[in-house]
Amino acid sequence: MDPKLIRNFSIIAHIDHGKSTLADQLLLQSGTITEREFHSQILDDLEIEKERGITVKARSVTIDYKKDGQTYELNLIDTPGHVDFHYEVNRSLAACEGALLLIDAFQGVQAQTVANAYAAIEVDLEIVPVVNKIDLQVIRVEEVLEEVENILGLDASEALRVSAKTGLNVDTVFDAIISKIPPPSGSPDKPLKALVFDSKFDKYRGVVTYVRMVDGVIRKGDNIRFMRENVNSEVIEIGQFRPGLVPCKELGPGQVGYVLTGVKELSRITVGDTVTMANNPAEAPLPGYQKPKQMVFCGMYPLDATGFESLRDELQKLSLNDSSFSFQPETSDALGFGFRCGFLGMLHMEIVQQRLEREQDMDLIQTAPNVTYEILTKSGKTMVIDNPQDVPDPSQIDEFREPIAKVSFIVPAENVGTIMQLSQDRRGIYKNTEFLGPTRAQVVYELPLSEIVYDMYDKLKSVTRGYGTMDYEIIGYTAADLVKMDILVKGEQVDALSTIVHRSTADRRGRALVKRLKTEINKHQFEIAIQAAIGGKIIARETISAFRKNVTAKCYGGDISRKRKLLEKQKEGKKRMKQFGAVEIPQKAFLSVLEANRDD
The missing domain is CATH 3.30.70.240 (Alpha-Beta Plaits)
Structure with missing residues (x-):
């Protein structure tokens, strides 16, 4: 394919401004999919994405578009809009020459619009402003275009006005992509150099590696090398996303596609790596990506101890598909063996947890999240x-x-x-x-x-x-004046409930947490004390009273000493039970730290 006929672009915007809807219309109007195949959010194939109506993973698709007798190859990367997935946006932009900046015709420029626009400007992409949702009854297009110029510093005089929902003016988007976004540079005669911008695990075919070609040509049967890990593999299949995996004969400069090598070990292929030929390697690898920095951590433990290895396997597959997620083994006195998992934010954590529980049918105990200190x-x-x-x-x-x-x-x-x-x-x-x-x-x-x-x-x-x-x-x-706050249940510290708080709010949060725990832990046959402590000092306490059987119910009249004897006997039994009895802490209690913070 002649690189002059290739356009690599991304769609960036604030959350819920219509990125996935516009991607659907581009696929439909170019003939990449038929009316029968068309459905809402066709690129959002995760169950969680369809349910929430948000994009979690960046998606790539190749579109053939004919204009003036020429067939152009347009490689689109649909990106997430939520702040937690900004890393996915940065990865997508590194594989493109241009971006469509989508802005809601009523809401205008929002926080993530600004962040994503600046990210595209930093990597020197050609930005095409597109005002979406012009079919709404109440719109303020002129004010929105003024915001684009004043806030983002972009020329809004040639901004496109479309409705991705109805398909109105979507043809002008194709024309702008071809005329305004530059073709990729690169030579088929240079040594192979391709950027690994994503990957996923297929249980039948191994690791599917997503690549953006920079120089050289790759064909089936080639012996390639992943430069960072220094792993050599034979190419079993290459192809493009149309939008499913469709094999092709070769991939040349500027093209986007996938490579299958049959590699099953997840650790051997990393996002940001450079693919080259084993017998004629490139002199230096591509810059790749800056490693994402996880800022929110929580513990994930299998409900049944025998599920530890299964959880490890599933976390490995997730980390291959999502390089901004990390995990390492840890142990807890209360919960046994599990993993300390790192995320970019709370939504990211929630998505990973729900994917494990729904897609892999895993029963998990998740501890309250905390940030890095x-x-x-x-x-x-x-x-x-x-x-x-x-x-x-x-x-x-x-x-x-x-x-x-x-x-x-x-x-x-x-x-x-x-x-x-x-x-x-x-x-x-x-x-x-x-x-x-x-x-x-x-x-x-x-x-x-x-x-x-x-x-x-x-x-x-x-x-x-x-x-x-x-x-x-x-x-x-x-x-900052920070302290570690421990939680004691029946005098024993529960490590999974410990948290780090600011000293000025410790008393208030301690009281809120023990109150919340009192509602979550069921009554036992003995009294349970729940305490919050900083060091050796108790700052809050709640007591769960014991179940009490009426042992004097059968005493009708008679000497009071008989009743006292039964009550004393019951008291001694409770005392022994309190000494040796174990407290069952339900799964929901481990998220009480989070709930208590919200109540606070």
Whole structure:
């Protein structure tokens, strides 16, 4: 294929601005799929994506489009819009020369619109602004175009106006892709160089490697090398996404497709690696991707101890398909053997958990999530902590640091005061306010990440009646007065319920947590004390009373000493039971830390 006839582009936008719907229309109007095959969100093939109506994984598809007697090959990468999946967007942009920036005709420029536009500008992509949803009864196209110029600094004079839902003006999108987005550079005569931008595991055929060709040509039977892992493999099959996996004879410069080598070991192929020929390798690998930094961690344990190996296998497959997810084995006194899993954010964590439970039918216990902290010890060593159990003795800590994020809120002008109060309550540091027009403003704060990830997004949507949006980026760590709060059940510490909190909120959160646990743990035959403690100091306590049988029910009258004897006997039995009885802690109790934070 002549590289001059190839266009590689991505669709980027804020969440729910119509990326997947536009992708569906491009496939339909180009003839890539028929009316009979067409259905909503055709590229979103995960069950969780269809149920929630959001894109979780970036998807690639090749479209053939005829214009002026020429057949152009358009490689589209549909991307997620939620802030937790921004890494997927960055990976997609690295494989493209241009991007369609989609903006809602009523909502206008939102927080993720700004973040994704800047990400595309940073990698020097050609950006084509597209105003979507012009079929809505209430639209403000001219104001939206003004926002594109004022906020993003893009020329909006030639912005496209379309309705992805009805297909109106979608033909102008094809023309803009061909005329405005540059063709890829690259030579078929140079040594093979291809970027691995994604991969997935097929239980019948092994690892399916997604590649964007840069130089050279790859064919079936070639002996290739993955440069980072230094693994040689023979190509069993190559092909393109149309939108299923369709084999082809060869892939040349600028093309996007897949490579099957029969490799079954998941660790041998990594996203960001460079594919080259084993007998004529390229001199240097491609830059690849910056490794994603997980900021939210939680423990995942099988409900049945025998499910440990099965859980390991499923987590390995997930990590191959999602390189922003990490896991490592850990043990808990309360829960046994499991894994410490790292995520980009709370939605990312929720999606992974639901995929394991639904797609793989796994029964899991998930502990409350926490963010990553840094601890400077008195010996001068810096520790990175993602598990409260790893926090050293307070006497060894010189400085406790927490991650800080720069948060940009875009909200209606009348909600500015509410957002400022919400941020101040969460230890935020005010930076600036910028009015984007008569009705909207951008408020910037620096906030501790732990105050954002739990429920900041939900609170924002609540106070702005759904009109507020936010985007955040981690800017570093700063010292704070943090402490480890332990939970004791019947005098024994439950390691899976420990959490790290700010000292100023420890009492309040401790009381909220023990109250929540009291409602989650069932009554036993003996009294159960639930306590929150910092070091050796108890800061909150709740007591679950014991089941009590009326042992005097059969005593009709007679001497009172007989009743007292029965009650004393019952008391002694309860005392022995309390000494040796075990407390059953239900699965839901381990997420009480999260619920207590939300109540707080």
